[in-house]
Amino acid sequence: MRQLFHGELARLGGRLAGMCGLAAESMRLASRALLAVDLQLAERVLSDDAELDRSRSNCEAHAHTLLALQAPVANDLRTILVAVYCADKIERMGDLAAHIAATVRFNHPAPVVPPELECVFTELGEIAAGMADRIGEMIVTRGTDGFAELDRTDQAVDTLHARIMAMVTEPDWPYGTRSATSLALLSRFYERFADQAVSVARRLDFAATGRLPT
């Protein structure tokens, strides 16, 4: 019975890790769509988002069933509650990737990112997708110091975000306010994506140790 239950927990972890893979993929495609001004790719990110929404529903239903049928306590209860929390945050990561794609679609065929910001957005996209991959790995390996690692990565994201904000708010910004506001919001989508990944890592540490790192 106990072994069966732990098999179910592992299956729930597998679902969550799968969600991380989807979020990472959405972020990669959305960033590529943004930089290549690729409408078809943007549309794909937008339509793929429904899969992540379904996965989150399935995770929740699975967790709910485990709670109702097994009435777990201590570590097991914590693990299931953390899974519900993480599913919500990973779904949100997908939403943020979809927001990037929607910005591409809204502005198409005009590019949103001017040449001097292409490198920064490329880097943001790679770091953000890498964070989603990383929390997927952490779910599987059940590490205990993911928060410290992702928090460091998040600081790099914050620095890039600040750099973009400084550039678009300079008085001599040459591309107009529509471009500036689009870029400010885009940059915030990346920053929030990274924030969600950090909050997932924090809860994974909590699941493993019973202490919420600060």
Next chain:
Amino acid sequence: MRQLFHGELARLGGRLAGMCGLAAESMRLASRALLAVDLQLAERVLSDDAELDRSRSNCEAHAHTLLALQAPVANDLRTILVAVYCADKIERMGDLAAHIAATVRFNHPAPVVPPELECVFTELGEIAAGMADRIGEMIVTRGTDGFAELDRTDQAVDTLHARIMAMVTEPDWPYGTRSATSLALLSRFYERFADQAVSVARRLDFAATGRLPT
């Protein structure tokens, strides 16, 4: 025993409703700080945010204890999981109000909202704070159609958000790109605040009926 448990559930609901009150108050004060360019008020919102963070922790710990000790099923299990979900979203509403206050502090003593947008932001602030109050009432009265109501209110918020975005992205926007990006982000904070309120109302309906409205 059963009666005791339902007393605990009511107490958990009371905590959540209290969080809604705090979020509504933060939104009211942040909006007033924004429009009156009041640094002291902005600082107060920022420091008060810690109380909402603590309340959320307490809600989670309370829910966790009820799950571990009572092993609830069916409606009761659903109610507790919904409470955990809602505590997260209401805490986020407080964060968004704090982001508004931080924008005031960052720009002080310069005002962020130009005269022609004062009315729109005043309205946004009132609607958003009212949504927080409303979900607080719904938690207490346990209604079953809160989602439909808040979804309608959210459409009004989206319309105001779109109006702000249209104004700040016009080619002849007279206040520069720094002002435009600040206002775009501010407007998004209000919009996200309202989104969280809608997602809380949706889950409250789910707690009451077992069906998640779409």
